[in-house]
Amino acid sequence: MKQYxxxxxxxxxxxxxxxxxxxxxxxGRTDLTPMWVADMDFRTPAFIxxxxxxxxxxxxxxxxxxxxxxxxxxxxxxxxLYGWDVQSEWxxxxxxxxxxxxxxxxxxxxxxxxxxxxxxxxxPFMLVPERMGREVVYNPLRMVDGAYEMDFEQLESVVDxxxxxxxxxxxxxxxxVWEKAVLQRLASICSRSGTLVIxxxxxxxxxxxxxxxxxFATVSAEAAANxxxxxxxxxxxxxxxxxxxxxxxxxxxxxxxxYGFLSATELNEAPIFSYIAPIAAYGNGAEWRRQMVEYxxxxxxxxDKYIRANISQIRVYxxxxxxxxxxxxxxxxxxxxxxVRLFIDGAHLALNDGAMFGIGGEGFMRMNVGCxxxxxxxxxxxxxxxxxxx
Numbered sequence: 001m002k003q004y005x006x007x008x009x010x011x012x013x014x015x016x017x018x019x020x021x022x023x024x025x026x027x028g029r030t031d032l033t034p035m036w037v038a039d040m041d042f043r044t045p046a047f048i049x050x051x052x053x054x055x056x057x058x059x060x061x062x063x064x065x066x067x068x069x070x071x072x073x074x075x076x077x078x079x080x081l082y083g084w085d086v087q088s089e090w091x092x093x094x095x096x097x098x099x100x101x102x103x104x105x106x107x108x109x110x111x112x113x114x115x116x117x118x119x120x121x122x123x124p125f126m127l128v129p130e131r132m133g134r135e136v137v138y139n140p141l142r143m144v145d146g147a148y149e150m151d152f153e154q155l156e157s158v159v160d161x162x163x164x165x166x167x168x169x170x171x172x173x174x175x176x177v178w179e180k181a182v183l184q185r186l187a188s189i190c191s192r193s194g195t196l197v198i199x200x201x202x203x204x205x206x207x208x209x210x211x212x213x214x215x216f217a218t219v220s221a222e223a224a225a226n227x228x229x230x231x232x233x234x235x236x237x238x239x240x241x242x243x244x245x246x247x248x249x250x251x252x253x254x255x256x257x258x259y260g261f262l263s264a265t266e267l268n269e270a271p272i273f274s275y276i277a278p279i280a281a282y283g284n285g286a287e288w289r290r291q292m293v294e295y296x297x298x299x300x301x302x303x304d305k306y307i308r309a310n311i312s313q314i315r316v317y318x319x320x321x322x323x324x325x326x327x328x329x330x331x332x333x334x335x336x337x338x339x340v341r342l343f344i345d346g347a348h349l350a351l352n353d354g355a356m357f358g359i360g361g362e363g364f365m366r367m368n369v370g371c372x373x374x375x376x377x378x379x380x381x382x383x384x385x386x387x388x389x390x
Contacts, residue, residue: 004288006042006295007372023350032350033379038172040238040323040370045288048237051280052273064272066093069279074246077282078231081205084218092247092259093270097200097230098124100247101166104198104228105132107261108254109163116158116165116195118150119358120326122172125200126358129166137162140359141174148174148317150182152189159193167199169216170207173326173357173366175319177211180219187216187223196254197227202245203322205236205289208297211320217250224250228258233281235322236289238370243271244278296323299369299376306380311387323370327351330363334390339365346386349379 013020019037023030071088078084094100101124109115111133117125119140129136139155141148148171159165167186170177190197199216207213217224232245249255262268303325304316313331329339336355343349343365354364369376 001287004045004291006292007374008043009372009374010041010043012041027344027350029344032344032348033375033382034350035368035371035379036350036352036366038235038324038368039240041372041375042238042292042370044238045285047284047288048239048277048280051276055272055276061272064275066270067275067279069283070275073279073282080286082213082215082218084215086248087250090248090250090255092249092262092268093274094230094245094247094262095267096243097202097232097245098128099267100230100245101125101198101200102128102132103261103267104196104258105129105134105164107258108196109134114162116155116162117358118168120173120354120361120364121168121357122200123356123358125166125168138359148176150186152185155189159189159195162193162195164196164198165190167197167216169199169201170203170213170321172203172322173324173352173354174317175321175324175326177207177213177320180214183214183216183219183223187220187226191222191226197223199227199229201229201231202235204231205233206293206296206323207321208293208300208319213321215248217248226251228254233278236292237277237281237285239277239281242273242277244274296370299323299373300325302373302376303367303369303380306377310380310384313387323368325367325369327365327367328363329365332387332390336362338390339363342386342390343383346390347379347382349382
C-alpha cells in the first residue's frame, strides 16, 4: 500500500494562487502564513495529475462529450461512501457550488422572495441571495452546552412563506456533521412549508472517525422530494481550480425545472478537465482520501491540544469533518477589529474573520489546517507569542 506524504512543503507563491498571491490585496501585507482560503497545501495526487497530463498529450482541445464513465464513477463513489443508490438521470455537472446555488435561486425564487440561512455560515449563502434581490431570513444556530444545534423553534416561527433554505452539511465553518434525526426534522419542517432545501455537501467526503455523513436527500422521502444536493471532489482531492462540482436531484419535477435551465444555458456542459479530474479522483482515490483525512484529523488534534495547553483564552470548536477549525476567541476580551489585528499584525497569520460568517461569528476566527503539520506548529507558536501583547 502506497504511503502518501502530507508533510511535503510545496511553494505556491507566484502561481496566481489566491491563498498566497492574494494576501496583499486581502490583508495588506505579504509576510503572513495563509490559513484562510479553503483549499489545502497538499500535492494533488498523481493519479489525477497523470490523467490530466495524459490528455494533454493530444494537441487539440476542442468541444468535448461527457465521458461514458463519468456518471458510473460518481454513482459508485456515492454508493461506497454513503450507501446512496443514485440514478444516472439525477446527476448533472454544475460550474461550481456557489454558482449552482445562484442558479437554483434564479429558477425557484423571484426578487423579494425570502431565503433562510443558518448562521454563522459560509458567507456566499448570504451574499448570493442578497445580491440577487432576495430577502435573507436568519435562523441562527444556537449553542447548547458547548455544541451548536439547529434552532427548530425559531425556524418554525420564520419558515412560512420562505421559498428556500440553504443548508451547509457538513457545516462550514463549525465542522458539524448533522445527525440523521436533525436532518429528518429539518426536512419535515421545510416540506410542510414548501421551502426548497439547497444542500451544499462539498465537505462530506472529509468526515472524521466516529461520525457519519447523511446526504440530505437520503434521510426521508420528504427530503428526497424537496431538495437539490451539491457535491464535488474539489476539497477532498485539492482540485478547486478544476471546477468539478455536480448536482443530485431525485425529484422529477425539481429536476425538470432545474436541469432544464442548466441545459438551456449550457451550464451543464463541463470543460474537458472537469470530467477527467473527478473520474480519476473517484476511480483511484479511496486510499488517498483515507490517509488525507487521517492526517488532517491529526492536525486538528494537534491544534486542540496545543491551544488547551498554551493559549487558554481561546477555545477550539472541534470540527467533525474537514480541515477548517472554528476558534472561539472571545476569552481574549478583544473587539473584532482588535482580534483581527492580533492575528495579522501580531502573529502574522491570515485567517478568516469570524464576523464574515454572519450572526454568531463575532469573536471567532476560522483556521485552515489543510497543510503540513510543521506549518500548523509554527503558526500556533506565533499566535502564542503574540497573545500577551494584546
